[in-house]
Amino acid sequence: MLTEAxxxxxxxxxxxxxxxYLGxxxxxxxxxxxxxVAGAFVVxxxxxxxxxxxxxxxAAGRGAYGANAFLAGPFDGWCATRGAGTGTGVQVLLTAPAARRLLGLPLGELANRVAPVDRVAGWLARLRDELAGEPGWPGxxxxxxxxxxxxxxxxxPVDGRLLAAWRRLDGSGGAVGVAALADEIGWSRRHLAVRFRQEFGLPPKTVARLLRFQRAYATLGRTVLTAPAADPDGSGWAERAARWGYYDQSHLTREFREFAGAPPAALARAGSHSSNPG
Structure with missing residues (x-):
């Protein structure tokens, strides 16, 4: 139970x-x-x-065990957390360009991994200790x-062309194709894919899928969905799939299973959303 936020x-x-910041x-x-859920961001x-x-x-080796201070992602699949007792700390969600800049390392080293902060950077481990020593949230x-x-x-700074590519992809909700994105910044499609993955952790095509999923998942959490009795044939999901940029309901369901571990109808039930905002 969350007692303080x-x-x-x-x-x-x-x-x-x-x-x-979220304390x-x-x-x-x-x-x-x-x-x-999966996401094109770093936690x-x-x-x-x-x-x-x-x-x-x-893959068991991608996780972390007995950690209370860690970096996670970006991830192209869902993960699970297991805990008990009292958890206290600060959470910061970072876009891939923000994480690349603040961490000072290519996110290819962090993609689909969770790492305790003391294995990533000494300054993060020291910062955690300083935060723990402060008596209140303002400090x-x-x-x-x-x-x-x-x-x-x-x-x-992050490479300006990569930053422009990220912002274009993010601003479109993942709707811009990789070929068009490469043309806009003056790189070949292959060069863009290699550099994008090195610096931001995942290839642009995967990031586009995740950005679309994140918007759909966030919308799912905000929407009061039709009760099953009023939508017996599930046609409402086909309409939502089209509105959220998916080819059809099957496409929507496949993406949600891959990135959230469950179909959207299951996630729409009260209390089923994860603590990860997607």
């Missing part, structure tokens, strides 16, 4: 890169397993409470501001 707004210089405290009386958790296990059902958020602002000074 505090949102912090980053310093102005950070807002092009960081949307918000949390959660009490889990017994083991709780959650499914976390940074700087926690100091009881640890979690994070597993990828496709923790100020420490985050200071650390992340210092990273902007210490790291090189």
């Amino acid at each position: 505090v949102v912090g707004l980053p310093a102005p210089a950070l807002r092009p890169w960081v949307d918000r 949390y405290r959660e009490e889990l009386p017994g083991p709780v397993v959650r499914r976390e 940074l958790v700087l926690g100091w409470g009881d640890p979690l296990d994070i597993t990828d059902p496709r 923790r958020f100020r420490r985050l501001d200071a650390a992340l602002t210092a990273r902007l000074v210490a790291t090189d």
Whole structure:
């Protein structure tokens, strides 16, 4: 059960890169397993409470066990978390370009992986300890501001053509084709795919699919869906599939199974959404 959730707004210089901080405290009386959906983003958790296990059902070696401070993703498949006890910390969701800039490393090294922060960067491990030592959220958020602002000074900018390609893809919700994207920035399709994957973790075609899924998944969470009795043949899902940019209902269902581990109708039930916003 979430007992505390505090949102912090980053310093102005950070807002092009960081949307918000989420400070949390959660009490889990017994083991709780959650499914976390795939996403073309990086999740940074700087926690100091009881640890979690994070597993990828496709490959055990991609997860992390007994971790309370970790980096996850980007992921092109769903994962599961298992935890109990008291979890406390700060979560930051980063777009791939923001993570590339702030971490100072190509996301190809993080794709489809969860890694404890002390295995990724010493400054993240030190930051976690500093946050744990602060008595309140305002002081923790100020420490985050200071650390992340210092990273902007210490790291090189993201390649401008890759950044333009990401923004174009993101702005279209994944609707721009890779060939058109390559033409727009003046690279070959192959060169764009290789560089994009190296720097942002996943190839542009996969990112386009994930961006479309993320929008559909977020919409699913906000929409009051038709009751099954009023939609006996499931025709409402065909309409939603078209509205969300899928070829048909089968296409929508396949993508949701791959990225969320369940069809959209199952996820629409109360309490079925993961803690990962997609």
